[in-house]
Amino acid sequence: MAVKQLKLGLVGATGMVGSEFIKILQERQIPVSELRPFASEKSAGKSLHFRGQDYPLQTLKEGCFVGLDAVFFSAGGSISKIWAPKAVQEGAYAIDNSSTFRMHPEIDLIVPEVNGDLLEKRKEPALIANPNCSTIQLMLALAPLQKKFGLKSVRVATYQSVSGAGIEAVEELKSHTLAYLNNKEMEPRVFRENIGFNNLPLIGDLEDSGYSNEEEKMIHESRKILRQEDLKVSAFCVRTPTINGHSEAVWAEINKSIEKEEFLSALKGAPGVKVHDGRSDSYTSNRKCDGTDPVYIGRVHRDYYDQKTWLFWCVADNIRKGAALNGIQIAEMIFDINNK
Numbered sequence: 351m352a353v354k355q356l357k358l359g360l361v362g363a364t365g366m367v368g369s370e371f372i373k374i375l376q377e378r379q380i381p382v383s384e385l386r387p388f389a390s391e392k393s394a395g396k397s398l399h400f401r402g403q404d405y406p407l408q409t410l411k412e413g414c415f416v417g418l419d420a421v422f423f424s425a426g427g428s429i430s431k432i433w434a435p436k437a438v439q440e441g442a443y444a445i446d447n448s449s450t451f452r453m454h455p456e457i458d459l460i461v462p463e464v465n466g467d468l469l470e471k472r473k474e475p476a477l478i479a480n481p482n483c484s485t486i487q488l489m490l491a492l493a494p495l496q497k498k499f500g501l502k503s504v505r506v507a508t509y510q511s512v513s514g515a516g517i518e519a520v521e522e523l524k525s526h527t528l529a530y531l532n533n534k535e536m537e538p539r540v541f542r543e544n545i546g547f548n549n550l551p552l553i554g555d556l557e558d559s560g561y562s563n564e565e566e567k568m569i570h571e572s573r574k575i576l577r578q579e580d581l582k583v584s585a586f587c588v589r590t591p592t593i594n595g596h597s598e599a600v601w602a603e604i605n606k607s608i609e610k611e612e613f614l615s616a617l618k619g620a621p622g623v624k625v626h627d628g629r630s631d632s633y634t635s636n637r638k639c640d641g642t643d644p645v646y647i648g649r650v651h652r653d654y655y656d657q658k659t660w661l662f663w664c665v666a667d668n669i670r671k672g673a674a675l676n677g678i679q680i681a682e683m684i685f686d687i688n689n690k
């Protein structure tokens with residue numbers, strides 16, 4: 351059977367996530383017969399290079415998605431809110447990276463390796479939500495444990511790089527680091543405080559619950575993706591002065607008392623996961639994961655006081671598996687494109 355050639359739209363094509371989409375479409379040799387890249391007015395007149403061709407950047411307007419099979423949205427929540435439903439009305443699947451629709455009960459929130467089966471019922475264009483970057487990597491680690499042993503509770507502390515806040519945030523980390531080294535102070539623009547050589551223990555806005563909205567996303571999205579409403583999840587999210595790769599220290603309480611070998615073997619064959627076995631001093635750092643696809647799990651050990659609680663370090667490239675790669679894998683499932 352001939353492989354379907356896809357007609358794709360990419361909203362936010364010049365951004366951190368948008369640029370990674372282009373790279374991954376190329377790497378995975380996704381069959382593309384048409385590409386429509388969209389950005390803001392600021393990028394008017396520029397073009398995007400893909401497979402030897404220059405595609406002019408377009409701005410969003412009524413009818414701009416007609417004829418497309420799927421549109422990836424990574425231009426922020428306010429753009430997705432208006433334009434993602436329009437893409438569906440105009441006949442395309444909308445795969446949305448923002449948080450706008452994630453918790454809507456009728457919208458699927460997909461990590462392909464975990465709950466990709468939900469896409470089988472989608473025979474018509476629909477809006478599909480891509481989860482939060484820190485949630486995605488956690489799901490790849492937790493799903494095999496849930497399947498094999500049952501999960502009771504999860505606690506996670508995150509160490510999130512600045513690339514998670516977009517291109518301007520990366521520039522801010524670089525300039526603020528240089529300024530600090532030169533004994534100068536710069537006004538923060540993206541972050542609430544200077545990010546150079548600093549940890550900021552509040553990502554997004556503070557909610558009435560005392561959690562930040564980033565932490566709330568991890569809590570609620572995890573339960574939805576794992577389809578376990580009684581799962582107790584707690585998160586504490588911290589922005590660190592690192593460029594790319596999100597790291598997480600995880601405490602997972604399972605329903606069984608098992609040996610470490612069993613714990614590791616549940617993770618070893620899991621899709622998208624690379625687990626360090628052997629000694630507990632083995633791990634992947636965020637710099638080592640940069641530019642790669644897997645979710646790495648290391649430093650696995652049992653809790654001192656609770657037989658059924660396991661600690662581990664979980665790291666992934668937040669722009670790839672945490673955003674663009676996950677979105678492309680969703681499209682591969684929808685359009686039945688076999689890939690690695």
Ligand SMILES: NC(=O)c1ccc[n+]([C@@H]2O[C@H](COP(=O)([O-])OP(=O)(O)OC[C@H]3O[C@@H](n4cnc5c(N)ncnc54)[C@H](OP(=O)(O)O)[C@@H]3O)[C@@H](O)[C@H]2O)c1
Pocket residue numbers: 361362363364365366367368388389390391392393409410423424425426427429447448449481482483513514515516517518668669672673
């Ligand atoms: N970074 C991550 O790790 C990550 C992970 C998961 C989800 N996300 C989500 O993905 C989205 C984008 O994040 P990012 O990190 O790629 O941000 P970014 O680097 O700041 O890029 C933003 C993109 O949106 C475009 N844009 C802005 N206003 C627009 C408009 N009116 N019409 C069309 N395009 C417009 C920008 O185009 P111009 O260049 O023309 O301004 C740019 O291409 C956000 O919703 C974010 O929450 C990010």
